[in-house]
Amino acid sequence: MTNANVRILVVDDEPPIRKLLRVGLGSQGYAVSEAPNAKTAIELMDEEKPDLVLLDLGLPGMSGHELLRKWRDDGLDIPVVILSSRTDEAGIVNALELGADDYVTKPFGMNELVARIRVALRHKFQQQGEKPVFQSGDLSVDLVKRIVKVEGKEIKLSPKEYDILRILVQHAGKVLTHHFILKQIWGDSTDVQYLRVYVRQLRQKIEKTPDQPHHITTETGVGYRLRVD
Numbered sequence: 170m171t172n173a174n175v176r177i178l179v180v181d182d183e184p185p186i187r188k189l190l191r192v193g194l195g196s197q198g199y200a201v202s203e204a205p206n207a208k209t210a211i212e213l214m215d216e217e218k219p220d221l222v223l224l225d226l227g228l229p230g231m232s233g234h235e236l237l238r239k240w241r242d243d244g245l246d247i248p249v250v251i252l253s254s255r256t257d258e259a260g261i262v263n264a265l266e267l268g269a270d271d272y273v274t275k276p277f278g279m280n281e282l283v284a285r286i287r288v289a290l291r292h293k294f295q296q297q298g299e300k301p302v303f304q305s306g307d308l309s310v311d312l313v314k315r316i317v318k319v320e321g322k323e324i325k326l327s328p329k330e331y332d333i334l335r336i337l338v339q340h341a342g343k344v345l346t347h348h349f350i351l352k353q354i355w356g357d358s359t360d361v362q363y364l365r366v367y368v369r370q371l372r373q374k375i376e377k378t379p380d381q382p383h384h385i386t387t388e389t390g391v392g393y394r395l396r397v398d
Contacts (some may be wrong), residue, residue, distance in 0.1 A: 175290065176200040178219040180210040180236070181252060182229055186275075190223060193279040197288075199318035214240070214247075221289055223282075224269070226260050234263055241268040248289035252277075258390035265346045265391070272344065272391075287398065288342035303338045306398040308375055310338050314391045319375050329354065330371045333364075334362050337385065337395035346392040368393060 177199050179190045187203045192222040194201050202217055207228055213219070226233035237249060237355035251264045251272035261272050270289045273282050303310040309318040312335060317324045326334065332354050336343065347361045355363075386394050 175221070176202060176217060176219040177286070178204060178210065178213055178217070178222045179204045180204045180207070180222060180228065180233070181225040182206060182227070183225070186225070186252070190282075194283075194286075197283055198248060200352060207233075207236040210236060211239075214245070219247065221250065221254055223250050223286075224264075225252045226257065226264060228256075232240075234260070234267060237264060237267045237269060250282075250285050250289055262346050262348070262391055266348060267342065270343055282350065291342065303341060304391065305341070305384065305396060309376075310334060317375070324374050326371070326374060329367050330374070333367055334395075337393065340396045342397040344388045344392055348392075390398045 177190075177194055179187055179201055180202075181187050181190070182205050184205075187205070191201045200212050202219060204213050207230055210224075212223075214222075224233050224237060228236065229381055231239075233251070239249070240249070248270045249268070251261060251269045252275060252315075253261050253264070253272055254275055261274075264272065265383065271285045273285055299311045301311065303312065307320045309321075312318075317326055317331070317334065333350065336339060336350055336353050347364055351361070351364055368385060369379070372382050372385055375384055376382045384396055386396055
């Protein structure tokens with residue numbers, strides 16, 4: 170699918186932000202619709218069936234969180250990328266737990282935003298994370314044979330280390346919250362610090378420079394993301 174065939178719904182109550190996105194995304198070939206509030210967003214969702222939503226959390230009336238919850242409760246699985254202030258970590262985590270696919274913080278660069286959009290659309294159209302063999306740079310993960318290689322050399326992981334990497338691979342490119350990973354692997358009962366220990370161990374095995382990780386990046390106060398090269 171080309172950019173010209175992709176319609177993006179921008180939901181933000183700030184006219185300058187909507188104009189910035191309309192012009193910036195339009196220059197990339199995307200078709201852009203705009204909604205200043207949740208009511209208009211709901212109407213445009215029904216009328217235009219967009220391929221992706223850029224959603225501001227601080228909407229008047231019904232908040233971005235409430236709108237996202239409504240869409241997910243209604244079974245709508247459209248990719249949603251959150252637009253949020255840089256200081257609103259709690260709001261970002263809440264939105265991700267409600268089913269948002271990713272987030273960018275204001276002010277944002279257009280190149281970063283377009284990269285996030287492409288990753289979210291890739292999950293929708295290509296289902297990258299469901300391929301049996303994941304490849305990114307020098308990292309290869311065979312989800313069927315449970316074989317992890319770095320630069321062609323097999324790496325031995327503990328069961329928990331592999332489980333964390335598997336979850337990240339299945340959602341490659343997306344940010345996963347601490348709570349989501351803990352729930353998937355430990356059933357919610359483990360402290361975040363426990364997860365950090367395992368991620369540190371995992372980085373020691375798959376990263377060339379563990380203190381400056383390339384593959385598993387930290388989203389401060391939120392969670393982790395597996396980079397897609």
